[in-house]
Amino acid sequence: MSKNIYPLLDTINTPDDLKKIPITELPKVCEELRSFIIDELSEHPGHFAASLGVVEITVALHYIMKTPYDRIVWDVGHQAYIHKILTGRRAQFHTNRQYKGISGFPKPEESEYDAFGVGHASTSISAGLGMSVAANLKQEKDRHIVAVIGDGSMTGGLAFEGLNNASINPNNLLIILNDNQIAIDPIRGGMHHYLVNITTSRTYNQVRFRLSKLFTDFNILTSGKKRKITQITNQIKASFARQSNIFEGMNIRYFGPVDGHDCMNLARILNEIKDYNGPKVLHIVTKKGKGYKPAEESATEWHAPGKFNKETGERIISDPCGQPSLYQDVFGKTLLELAEKNDKIVGVTPAMVSGCSLNFLMEKMPRRAFDVGIAEGHAVTFSAGMASEGMIPFCNIYSSFMQRAYDNVIHDVALQKLPVVFCIDRAGLVGPDGATHHGMFDLAYFRCIPNLTIAAPLNELELRNLMYTAQLPGKGSFVIRYPKGKGVFCHCEWEQPFNELPVGKGRCLKPGNDFAVLSLGSIGNTATKAIKILEEEGWSVAHYDMRFLKPIDEELLHTVAKKFNRIVTIEDGVISGGFGSAVLEFLAENGYQASVKRIGLPDRFIEHGTPEELYHEVDLDVNGIANSVRKFLSKQ
Numbered sequence: 001m002s003k004n005i006y007p008l009l010d011t012i013n014t015p016d017d018l019k020k021i022p023i024t025e026l027p028k029v030c031e032e033l034r035s036f037i038i039d040e041l042s043e044h045p046g047h048f049a050a051s052l053g054v055v056e057i058t059v060a061l062h063y064i065m066k067t068p069y070d071r072i073v074w075d076v077g078h079q080a081y082i083h084k085i086l087t088g089r090r091a092q093f094h095t096n097r098q099y100k101g102i103s104g105f106p107k108p109e110e111s112e113y114d115a116f117g118v119g120h121a122s123t124s125i126s127a128g129l130g131m132s133v134a135a136n137l138k139q140e141k142d143r144h145i146v147a148v149i150g151d152g153s154m155t156g157g158l159a160f161e162g163l164n165n166a167s168i169n170p171n172n173l174l175i176i177l178n179d180n181q182i183a184i185d186p187i188r189g190g191m192h193h194y195l196v197n198i199t200t201s202r203t204y205n206q207v208r209f210r211l212s213k214l215f216t217d218f219n220i221l222t223s224g225k226k227r228k229i230t231q232i233t234n235q236i237k238a239s240f241a242r243q244s245n246i247f248e249g250m251n252i253r254y255f256g257p258v259d260g261h262d263c264m265n266l267a268r269i270l271n272e273i274k275d276y277n278g279p280k281v282l283h284i285v286t287k288k289g290k291g292y293k294p295a296e297e298s299a300t301e302w303h304a305p306g307k308f309n310k311e312t313g314e315r316i317i318s319d320p321c322g323q324p325s326l327y328q329d330v331f332g333k334t335l336l337e338l339a340e341k342n343d344k345i346v347g348v349t350p351a352m353v354s355g356c357s358l359n360f361l362m363e364k365m366p367r368r369a370f371d372v373g374i375a376e377g378h379a380v381t382f383s384a385g386m387a388s389e390g391m392i393p394f395c396n397i398y399s400s401f402m403q404r405a406y407d408n409v410i411h412d413v414a415l416q417k418l419p420v421v422f423c424i425d426r427a428g429l430v431g432p433d434g435a436t437h438h439g440m441f442d443l444a445y446f447r448c449i450p451n452l453t454i455a456a457p458l459n460e461l462e463l464r465n466l467m468y469t470a471q472l473p474g475k476g477s478f479v480i481r482y483p484k485g486k487g488v489f490c491h492c493e494w495e496q497p498f499n500e501l502p503v504g505k506g507r508c509l510k511p512g513n514d515f516a517v518l519s520l521g522s523i524g525n526t527a528t529k530a531i532k533i534l535e536e537e538g539w540s541v542a543h544y545d546m547r548f549l550k551p552i553d554e555e556l557l558h559t560v561a562k563k564f565n566r567i568v569t570i571e572d573g574v575i576s577g578g579f580g581s582a583v584l585e586f587l588a589e590n591g592y593q594a595s596v597k598r599i600g601l602p603d604r605f606i607e608h609g610t611p612e613e614l615y616h617e618v619d620l621d622v623n624g625i626a627n628s629v630r631k632f633l634s635k636q
């Protein structure tokens, strides 16, 4: 790292160092931070455009607030790279999201400056409010709590719940609303329209400006003038501000909108409003990808672009022709095909249009594809409502984000036996997003819900056929879970005529005599390779692809249990309560004595790294599985 490139940054290791820099130099600090992010991220990929948009507010916050005593709570945390760099992690930043490196999200275990662990959206207002109310109860009147939330994350129900609660208990929470007019994909919805209106309405902003000026000057006025101003402001507030501003209407003071890229002004404003009593919102307007033209022009593509050539802006995508398709694309293309055949089919996503490839349907049939915002619970209940009116919603939610919508699945879908097809993407270990994003729990958390059919395809063709099967009449509430990344077929071999799969039936992939392996889902492909190694060592192994966790294929399990006294179960979900547990329960309840080895994800959170590194760590790669099986066999 050359001193010439980052003369100011080289003097900053902590926010205390930043505070030594004159305020007039802050724009230069911002410039260096931008260059640093572009340099680093072009080589060590991560979330890119969001951090570029919050350079100024991050610098201003650390300049004015006394972190870590004051708390900054980031929403999602994918935009917290500048915060990491300013809080002692610049030297490690090249390890961001890598195995054993620093996390891509704020994490209290990693740094005292990371006030709250994040990764999922819309938590910052609730968490920040909790901290602020706690500070008040503990008489820590001088402690500032700041929640930084994006306009996309503001669409989440939890954010609204936090706002609703914000003015009830004494607290001084400052909410920074980072309005860049986009989430990962373009934002749709009422909140977005509201923010656009508030930002562009001249009359509104003139009145707001005058009002806030009155508030600011209030303390230096005589008591007579104060009374008069109070009367006027109350009238104006009652007749205008409360009606026009959702935050004011909820007794949360509102400041803005202000230019989120004017660092010095942001610092001045923060300094001025930070000690105002009560909850308050500072609305800043920013540009996602600010300072890097390709990202400014196409923020969706540059949300997490992978490696890129920083000079040309060319993304380095290693995707030679003939590679297997992504599971998400198989979902997206199959859904479009099914929707062309059946006009009852619609697609629903909570703000992951490009992530889950719903864009195939959205481009061709925009009226039948719904991006409902970062609102998983709503996505489920909205789908339930449509299903109750005869539609067949394919509701696609990432496994870890589905955790948000658990009761909606039980209360709004399963209990009413509604034909919603849940396509659960990113099941299993996802890689560099780490513990907050791994899809570890869905098998366990869905299995105990009555009326759900739960399936996991071995490969892309199975995914396609399961999707076809799920939308046929009488199939009820259906879950199909599949992993991130590529399938197993060469190119598009999965594009075959649809084939109905018998619900609740598994299949034998290969016969054998010494012991049986039962696998569920795409981890079965790894199991196949492990079995090959074991067979080369002389074992005769039977392999069954169960396809369905629920209803589990009891006929097949009886056959297996009668023939084998050694059974291995393999899944890429957490070991407790999932597929292996289901097999154990079946065997115990039916009086079978077989020894069972359950192979799956351990009962602990798993950090970040490549999927290969992580599956190796938890012994769910080919050698890991073979070793576990060997150990099991040696004990029998």
Ligand SMILES: Cc1ncc(C[n+]2csc(CCOP(=O)(O)OP(=O)(O)O)c2C)c(N)n1
Binding pocket: 050, 053, 076, 078, 079, 119, 120, 121, 149, 150, 151, 152, 153, 154, 178, 180, 182, 183, 184, 288, 350, 351, 352, 374, 375, 376, 401, 404
């Ligand atoms: C509960 C949940 N759902 C979905 C996501 C995926 N996600 C991460 S960032 C993001 C967009 C956030 O938009 P915004 O808050 O506006 O931040 P920006 O990227 O624009 O700075 C989404 C949908 C998530 N992290 N958590």
Ligand SMILES: CC(=O)[C@@H](O)[C@H](O)COP(=O)(O)O
Binding pocket: 047, 076, 078, 119, 184, 304, 355, 426, 430, 433, 484
């Ligand atoms: C921050 C966040 O939650 C998303 O951006 C997530 O990283 C997307 O993951 P995929 O890249 O698997 O779509």
Ligand SMILES: [Mg+2]
Binding pocket: 150, 151, 152, 153, 178, 179, 180, 181, 182, 183
């Ligand atoms: Mg945004």
